[in-house]
Amino acid sequence: MTDQNHKGDQPAQPTDSGSGNAPGSGADGQPESTGAPTEESKSGGDSGDTDPFKNAAQFDADFPDITTDDAIDEDLVEMVEVGVRLQAERDEYLDLARRVQAEFENYKRRVEAQRVEQRARAAEDLAQELLPVLDAGEAATSQGDEHAAALHTQLLITLEKQGLKKVDEVGIEFDPKIHEAVLHEDGDADSPEVSEVMRTGYLWNDRVIRPAMVKVRG
Incomplete structure (x- = not known):
C-alpha cells in the first residue's frame, strides 16, 4: 500500500521548456529537414519556371525576322543591292574624273599651243618691223659702207637663227x-x-x- 502511494507521488518528466514544440519540429513549428531529397526537388521543382525551351514559340512570334530564312535572304538581297549601287556610283565618279582629267589635258595643250603661237607671232612681228633696217643695211652694203655692212650681216645672222x-x-x-x-x-x-x-x-x-x-x- 505504501509503495503504490509512493509511485503515485513521483513527479512527471520535464518537457522542452524553451519551445514547447513536439520532437522533430523546427523552431518555427515546421518539420525539420532531414537532408533527404524530396520528390519535388528530384524533379527540379516547377519545370515550367526553369525549362529553357518553354518560351521558344513566344520568342519566334516576337522576333520572326531574326530566325527565318526569308529575312536573311531579304537582308542579303538588300546588301547586294547597296553594293551594286555603290559600285555604280563609284564607276560614275571615276568616269567623271577621267573626263575632267581629259578636258584639263586638252585645255593645257590648247593653252600651250596658243602660247607657242603667240611667241611665234610676236617674233614674226618683230622680224617684220626689222625689214626696213635690213633693207637699209643691204643698200649701204651695196654702196660699200663697211660698218653698215658689218651690222647688217650680224643682224641677218641673228634673225636667221630664229627662222x-x-x-x-x-x-x-x-x-x-x-x-x-x-x-x-x-x-x-x-x-x-x-x-x-x-x-x-x-x-x-x-x-x-x-x-x-x-x-x-x-
Missing part, C-alpha cells in the same frame, strides 16, 4: 607664192624665171612675211 630666210635668188622659176613680178622681159625660157631681184623677200619659219619684188623673163 628668217632671204628670198633673193636669180635664175630660178618664178613662184607667185614668194615672188612679186614688177617687170617683164622677153626670153626663150619655156617657163618664166626670175632675171633680177628688185627687193629682197623674206620667209619667217617658212612663212612668207614679204614676197621678193622681181623682174621676170619669159
Whole structure:
C-alpha cells in the first residue's frame, strides 16, 4: 500500500521548456529537414519556371525576322543591292574624273599651243618691223659702207637663227607664192624665171612675211 502511494507521488518528466514544440519540429513549428531529397526537388521543382525551351514559340512570334530564312535572304538581297549601287556610283565618279582629267589635258595643250603661237607671232612681228633696217643695211652694203655692212650681216645672222630666210635668188622659176613680178622681159625660157631681184623677200619659219619684188623673163 505504501509503495503504490509512493509511485503515485513521483513527479512527471520535464518537457522542452524553451519551445514547447513536439520532437522533430523546427523552431518555427515546421518539420525539420532531414537532408533527404524530396520528390519535388528530384524533379527540379516547377519545370515550367526553369525549362529553357518553354518560351521558344513566344520568342519566334516576337522576333520572326531574326530566325527565318526569308529575312536573311531579304537582308542579303538588300546588301547586294547597296553594293551594286555603290559600285555604280563609284564607276560614275571615276568616269567623271577621267573626263575632267581629259578636258584639263586638252585645255593645257590648247593653252600651250596658243602660247607657242603667240611667241611665234610676236617674233614674226618683230622680224617684220626689222625689214626696213635690213633693207637699209643691204643698200649701204651695196654702196660699200663697211660698218653698215658689218651690222647688217650680224643682224641677218641673228634673225636667221630664229627662222628668217632671204628670198633673193636669180635664175630660178618664178613662184607667185614668194615672188612679186614688177617687170617683164622677153626670153626663150619655156617657163618664166626670175632675171633680177628688185627687193629682197623674206620667209619667217617658212612663212612668207614679204614676197621678193622681181623682174621676170619669159
